[in-house]
Amino acid sequence: MSRPPGFSSGGGLPSLSSDDMCPVCKTIRYLNKDMEFLINPECYHSMCVNCVNRLFNDGPNQCPYAGCHKTLRRKGFRSAFFSDLSVEREVDIRRRVAAVFNQQEDDFETLRDYNDYLQMVEDLTFDLVWGSEAKRREAEATLMRWEAEHRAEIERNRKAGREADELHRRRLQAEREAARQRRLDALREAEEERRDRARSREAELDALAQAGTQQATDGTAQQRVQLKKRGQAANRAVDAAVAAAATAGDVGKLSIRGLKEKKKAPVAEGPYDPFGGMEFVPSRYRVREELNHPSLDKYRIDQQHITGGYSFLDYISRAMFEAFAGLAVFIEDEKEAGIGLSAGEVAGMSAGMAAVGDKMELD
Amino acid sequence: MASTIASEDARYRQSSQYELWSFSPSQLASMREKTNAAARARITERLLSMPNPSNTASAPTSSANTPDPDGVSTPTLPEFLTPAEELLLVTFYTAELLRAGDHADMSDEIKATAATFFKRFYITNSIMTYPPQEMLLVALFFGCKAEGAFPSISDFAKTFGRERPEEILAGEFLLCQGIRFALDVKHPFRALRGAIMELSTLPDVEPARLVAAEQRAREILRFSPLITDAYFHFTPSQIMLAALSLADRGLAERLIQDTFHYVAPQPSSGTDTPATSGVETPSGASASISLHKRTASPSSGSLEDKAAVIGSHVRDKVLGTIEACRDMLSKELPERREHWNNKTVYKAQIQPIRKKLNKCRDPDRWNLVELQRIRREQASRKGFDSDDEGEGRTKGGSLEDDAAVFGVPKKKKQLEDPFGPPLAG
Structure with missing residues (x-):
């Protein structure tokens, strides 16, 4: 299936509807109301059905267009989907490429x-x-x-694609079906409730009419019963909804469209550690009771400090931590080597305003 | 502990001070150069685009020197500050900041935080872009807040002879952006206490010596690391030890020797003997007195791990680093306060640069109050016609004005980065 050699040099494709005249037999639409144009993807030259039948019914023949020497068959003819034949042709090609x-x-x-x-x-x-x-x-x-x-691979992919399509279609259908069912149920329920309400109202009225002399307590009791009934109905509805959700599990699992399905369940990671596994046991010093600073002494007897439960050990451990934290952090080496922020990041951060403006535009 | 990194170091590496604001000297220098170049380019562009540089908008801020009348339309560019001059000026204003902090009786932490904010801000922002005298007060005010002291803004403004609090508040968010919202600055002051605590457990150190050393070291810490770039190149504990070693070299070395006492090849070496082995030379060369039993540490890992954490080869490197820090600090010992506050020095070194600065500053951003007003207007307008940017642009000031205010080329009108312009903006 090769393209006609003189395709692009042939001065473009004639537009189908530009003039309602068959370029082969010069019949115009005026004379033949239901004239239909066909093309053959060999060369995309359009002609009316009559011409096609006339020329190609007896077997393969040459394209009647001047300068086009393609051999066309009746079978290849079809009506164009797009009026612009170059679009038609591009779509055909794309379809073919996509299939491969x-x-x-x-x-x-x-x-x-x-x-x-x-x-x-x-x-x-x-x-x-x-x-x-x-x-x-x-x-x-x-x-x-x-x-x-890659014939085998292509075939496999095609099949997979078809299956995916099929699955998707089925899923959509199941969803639609479930939604319809839900709607019906809701309608039915509403109807039922309406009827219930009417019935209870009637019963109420009856009770009032029949036993007007009876104590009001009776009436309220009945009312309560009815309220209870109604409440039960509502509860039932909720239960039903939950059950429906549960039964819909097999379908409902797929109910969120466009969600990527997870390959496997995430492994359990143990309890959450807010410090990301950082160690807090000091490695260079030990916090111990005998550590003290002269300036702390006056606070040790200060009521305002002790009453609140101020822990001097906390202060000491903090001071000790600060005295030893980062002692072996060699900023020059590490920053040059790009520990922490990478050198690229540092460079990026220190880039001039214009440069970053450009980057932002790219983003 | 099973890792080869000391837990203290791992924790320090999590800090914003390490992640965002620690650089090698060459990186810092190149950032300063880039900042300088970016500021030059922008101010040049701005000055050229102004047909008549009417400096009315920026005039009120500078009280001292009015810009020279280069009001002619000829685009004669002023002479810009070099990175070195900028650095000198920033250092000068840092000294000023410390003096202002003293004037307002602020705590050491506040002054140090403010000074660090100030220095950080001027790494990525040129001193030609934003007025240092204003930013100095902003940094002080914001430093108070960052350190948990909350002065009233009107009192604060009054202390420094400002009539309107807005003048200080205007730069606050700008400063925050400039420091990348890294509000926690780690200082060596408390670390010094820790070191003294540790040293005071030694049986052979007289308390008087400790007191004297601590006093002197604290004196140094109040000034030297803030004036120099020590905060960018060294960790607080290193700075602290360098200061301590300037105060009393023996004590500092003793502390390091004892901390990194572990000798890998001979596990039987008596590193853990807490015995008093007689007289200790102040140089602390011998580590025979250990401060405490390291092997008793509950989670001591394998021997190699220990060597990596408290081994002797680490010690040498730490000593080298502290020596470098010591050198840096010794250039700006507290006695140099006098130098920076000296009138003649000011006249000889600072004033010429300031004069230069007055000519080459950014006309759009020098007035912080005005700048903030414009930005607010911009923001409210942007909020008003939320998505329709194009319309919003044409409604108010001309495109060019906006571009100048934001310092962004005209076509790049995206949402502003909440973290402000890039570091070297």
């Missing part, structure tokens, strides 16, 4: 790889659609080669 290059994102190690792949496919498609003669031929060859080499 049907890798999914999951097939790639990194997003970067996937994007590169997409870029490659797009370049190839562009060559096929708009490229010069040589480019097109080259792209065609690439496509053929790829198809030949």
Whole structure:
């Protein structure tokens, strides 16, 4: 399936509806109201059905367009979906390329790889659609080669894609069905409740009419009973909803569309450590009772300090920590080597305003 | 502990002081150069774009020297400050800041925090862009708040002879952005106490010596590390030990020797004998007296780990680092306060630079109150027509004005980074 050599040089494709005249037999729509144009993806030259029947019913024939030497078959003709035939052609090509290059994102190690792949496919498609003669031929060859080499893989992907489609379709359908069911249930319930209410109201009125002399307590008791009934009904509804949610579990698991399904459950990580596993046992000193500073002495007997429960050991351990923290942190070495913030980050942070402005624009 | 990093060091590495505000000397120098270059470029652009540099907007802030009348439309560019001059000026104003803190009777921590804020701010912002005299007060005020003291702004303003509190408040958010919202500054003051505590458990050190050493070291810590770049290049404990070693070299070395006492190859070495081995030379070269039993540490790991944490080769490196810090501090001993406050020094060194500065400062940003007003307007306008940026731009001041205020090239009108302009902005 190669493109006609004189395709792009042939002065573009005639637009279908620009003039309602068959370019082959010159019949105009005025004379034939239901004239229909067909094209053949061999060369995308359009002609009316009559011409197609006339020329190709007896077997393959040459395209009647001047300068086009393609051999066309009746079978290949179809009506164009787009009125712009160049679009029609591009869509055809894209469909064909997509059928061959049907890798999914999951097939790639990194997003970067996937994007590169997409870029490659797009370049190839562009060559096929708009490229010069040589480019097109080259792209065609690439496509053929790829198809030949990866036939099995392509087939598998296609199947997977079909399955995914099928799954998706089924899921949608199940969801729709569930939603419909829910709606029906809700309607039914509302109806029931309405009827209940009417019935209880009638019973109330009856009771009032029949036993007007009876004590009011009786009436309230009955009312309570009815309220209770109503409450039960409501409870039942809630239960039903919960049950429905539970039974819908098999379908309902899929109810959030577009969610990526997790491959496996996350492993348990143990209790949460707010300090991210940092050690607090001092390694260079020991906090011990005999540590003291003369300036602390006056606070040790200060009522205001002791009453509040001020812990001098806390102060001491903090002072000791500060005395030894970072003693072996060699900023010059580490910052040059990029511990902490990487050197790149430091450079990025210290970049001039204009540079960062550019970066922001890229982001 | 099973890691090869001391837990104290690991904890220090988590601090913003380490992550954001520690640099090697070359990195710091290059950042200062970049800041200087960026400021030059922007001010040049700004001055050239102003057909008639009417400095009315920025005039009220500078009380002393009015800018020279280069009101002619010829785009004669002023002479810009060099990075070295900027640094000198920042140092001078840091000394001023410390003096102002003394004047207001602030605690050491507040002054130190404020000074650090100030110095950090002027790493990524040029002194040609924002007025140091204003930022100095902003840093002091904000330093008070960062250290948990909350003076009333009107009192504070009055202390420094400002009539309107807005003049100080205007720069507050700017300062916050400039310091990357790293509000916690780790100081060596409490560390010094810890070191003294540790040393006071030694049987052979007289208390009087300790008191004298602590006093002197604290005196140094109040001034020297703040004036120099020590806070950027060294950790608080290193600064503390350097100061202690300036005060009493023997004590500092003793402390280090005893801390990094572990000798890897001979596990049987008597590192843990707490016995008093007679007279100790003040140089502390011998580590025979250990401060405490390290091996009794409950979670002591393998021997190699210990060597990496408190081994002797680490000690040498620590000693070297502290020596470097000591050198840095010794250039600005507390006696140099006099130097920075000296009138003749001011006339000889600072005044020429200030004159230069008055000519080459950023016309748009010099007045903080005005700048804040414009930014607020901008923000409220942006909030008003939320997404429709284009319209918002054309409604108010011209595109060019906006661009100048934000210092962003015209087309780049995205949401502003909440952390402010890039570090070297």
